[in-house]
Amino acid sequence: MTIASKAAPVRFENVSKVFGKDVIAVDNINLNVDAGKLVTLLGPSGCGKTTTLRMIAGLEMASSGRILIGDRDVTKLPATDRDVSMVFQSYALFPHMSVLENVRYGLTFSGFGKEEARARALKGLELVGLKGFDGRLPSELSGGQQQRVAVARALVLEPQVLLFDEPLSNLDAKLRRQVREDIRAIQQDLGLTVVYVTHDQEEALAVSDEIVVMRNAAIAQIGTPRQLYDAPNDRFVADFIGEANLIGCQIVAVDGDVATIEIENYRHDLPARGLGPGSATLAVRPSRIVIGGETGVKASVAKATYVGVRMEYTLTGDFGQVFAVQDNVDTPFEVGSELRMTFAGKGPVLLPDEG
Template identity: 85%
Template structure:
């Protein structure tokens, strides 16, 4: 098994009007269209019950679509069982056999795929090397850290040389520091080998960190598809704005629109930004916590309602006639006092008007 062999097998995935209904009327996925390019990592992101895991399981063949078509490469796999789809899945629980060594765990799928013992061992050793576990062959899963167990699960999936590699909440059992390390490992492996990966998570930061493209799902449907930066900077509605990276939603008034720029006003404070085809009148502004400027000479009157030190930054809740907003500042040496009166303004780039609807 070589890196070029794995990369050359990467295939696109396409959903054409796919729905999944459980029982008579429980719609888990509602008429979605989706294209995952070969060699890209695409994340399905959304709250519990939005349909992301069901979508992943339909790619794997663990659930069958009620209607529509699913294609992997040029092949229609809609009706094919999981064993005939040439995909591998890394589960949330890792699903390692506790009585088998690391090497035996990685070899397990190969022996059932018709490879002889010598070839299976050779592929398994190479797979462990790819995920940074060279020399761990004879250890038991219980002798590994959570991150190392996750890498074993990835190696076991990789050695089967799948056209598509699927991850179902792969980091949810790890602590915060280890999650960051393992997500970097997964991203590096995917990019090095050119794998097609579909990745499910409910963690927004995780999705932003690993993805080429993010599919935000809500109520069994797709709310928005785009690159991490596009979704962060130009959310299509309130749900996406609030779900991706936390946003303050503030009522404002659009005073005028000229040349694609809108001039907005909040309590006498004015700011210009892209109009996004909106017209003068009431509107909603989405502002990230890091884009709120505190202590400016001109701005919106506010009071510091809460102040929290989290090590690398200060977190503030600001209250005013506009309601409450959450803001962050890097200055931890001279924090604002709770109850102090301040002026609040916005960074030149970052605030975004939300389209209606």
């Protein structure tokens, strides 16, 4: 017996959700999730990502617009008729039931006979690496193992779409890394359509085929992890997808697709991204700041922190304050040191000046 994938695409067409008279939780969004892909809804608290997920599940009804799973309009259908499964942040396991009983619980309400439900539950546990754990109680498992039980319980129902609501938030850092790798591996092996909600940028970058960044009930930008990290559309996306230093600069020349920027007397060439001469914002990742050369922008070391594999520096100057990292831990810069900083040839991104 195998657990098959019936992966289906998800489509939002001008979907809004309003609570009460005027609380807009989701504002006229359009979204396509391809079958067999893992798409993450990412954003700060209150941005609308969880409400969007709950509308796919049928736990919230759209105020306007259409939601389709496959070719079927599910906008007005209850959760029980949508062929989706959801893995919750709290795991929602029954403490008095064994692991096997928890996993087969949903199957007993889906028309499966006792033996087939048992076989499917055992296969689900094997898929998530918990073969032999079927007789244990949830209290006898670690947090990571409990989360895997919750995933197995969702998988055995063979949903068209599998939903995850902040699934790793209750786990410590090491377990989060392991379980997210497990979830990604299962999703890819079975070709599942997964919509995944998190506020953790690193988690989103690690698991996603595509990321939907949300802000103020709307979609700010959609793209692959690399697209969003390397080419954010605006200051919000640049700062939210990984850390970014936002530095004011002047575009002093544009030649084709290449802009020359100036900060103090330091000049740097990079893609113009459609911008012309004038004020702009430079977004620079901490690892793309080069410190300690002979030329560049004047800065001083305000903080220096050793974190084992690297040094972390806070640098200040006329440009404001930036955060930089450096692999050289053997000869670090001391607090109060005066130095020069430049930028790596690849990585810094120009953004429109937002004043």
